[in-house]
Amino acid sequence: DIVMTQSPDSLAVSLGERATINCKSSxxxxxxxxxxxxxxxxxxxxxxxxxxxxYWASTRxxxxxxxxxxSGSGTDFTLTIxxxxxxxxxxxxxxxxxxxxxxxxxxxxxxxxx
Amino acid sequence: xxxxxxxxGGLVQPGGSLRLSCAVSEFSFSxxxxxxxxxxxxxxxxxxxxxxxxxxxxxxxxxxxxRFTISRDNSxxxxxxxxxxxxxxxxxxxxxxxxxxxGIAGGDYWGQGTLVTVSS
Numbered sequence: 119d120i121v122m123t124q125s126p127d128s129l130a131v132s133l134g135e136r137a138t139i140n141c142k143s144s145x146x147x148x149x150x151x152x153x154x155x156x157x158x159x160x161x162x163x164x165x166x167x168x169x170x171x172x173y174w175a176s177t178r179x180x181x182x183x184x185x186x187x188x189s190g191s192g193t194d195f196t197l198t199i200x201x202x203x204x205x206x207x208x209x210x211x212x213x214x215x216x217x218x219x220x221x222x223x224x225x226x227x228x229x230x231x232x
Numbered sequence: 233x234x235x236x237x238x239x240x241g242g243l244v245q246p247g248g249s250l251r252l253s254c255a256v257s258e259f260s261f262s263x264x265x266x267x268x269x270x271x272x273x274x275x276x277x278x279x280x281x282x283x284x285x286x287x288x289x290x291x292x293x294x295x296x297x298x299r300f301t302i303s304r305d306n307s308x309x310x311x312x313x314x315x316x317x318x319x320x321x322x323x324x325x326x327x328x329x330x331x332x333x334x335g336i337a338g339g340d341y342w343g344q345g346t347l348v349t350v351s352s
Binding site: 156158160162166167168169170173179209211213214215218219220221222223224225226 | 265267269276277278279282284289291293327329331332333334335336340342343344345
């Protein structure tokens with residue numbers, strides 16, 4: 119089974135500053151036949167369902183602000199919020215879907231305002 | 233607007249059973265695989281089970297295998313999760329979902345969740 123880890127567990131960033139979250143998978147989630155990384159990022163606010171931000175590691179979901187970006191390949195990935203807004207306070211999860219229809223989430227990273 | 237509405241959660245004693253339902257609207261339900269994801273209080277997201285579009289393929293996390301059964305009724309646009317032999321550690325909000333991880337086509341949709349509490 120693929121194990122997902124995230125770092126840091128939490129971070130506090132000033133409004134307008136950059137937030138960077140790292141995600142690592144225990145094995146590559148890059149599918150060689152189509153050269154796609156089976157990695158998604160979700161945002162979850164208290165009391166709400168998760169919201170998809172990024173899939174294929176770097177493709178932004180429709181309607182997601184362009185301050186959110188994803189990068190990385192193979193086993194190491196990053197979610198970057200280029201300029202933190204107050205409404206970005208949330209927990210962020212990476213998820214591999216290389217193992218679909220079994221999927222695995224990372225443990226989450228909590229983002230707060232400094 | 234696509235809607236996923238879970239129901240059936242509640243308080244149950246250890247060893248008991250519950251059946252969760254997820255009614256889906258404004259969505260080609262029968263075309264896509266669906267799943268259940270749970271979240272224990274204050275904890276992260278954990279995949280529980282998935283089912284293929286036709287219902288012939290079912291998949292489970294090791295923690296629920298043999299105790300939970302996922303099913304669907306495509307004529308009623310409804311997803312189910314039968315939960316037997318419930319344990320205290322099954323306490324969580326259960327989300328019905330058509331996540332991108334089960335297929336890029338069709339989008340990514342989640343219900344608001346239903347709380348299952350297993351306690352004596």
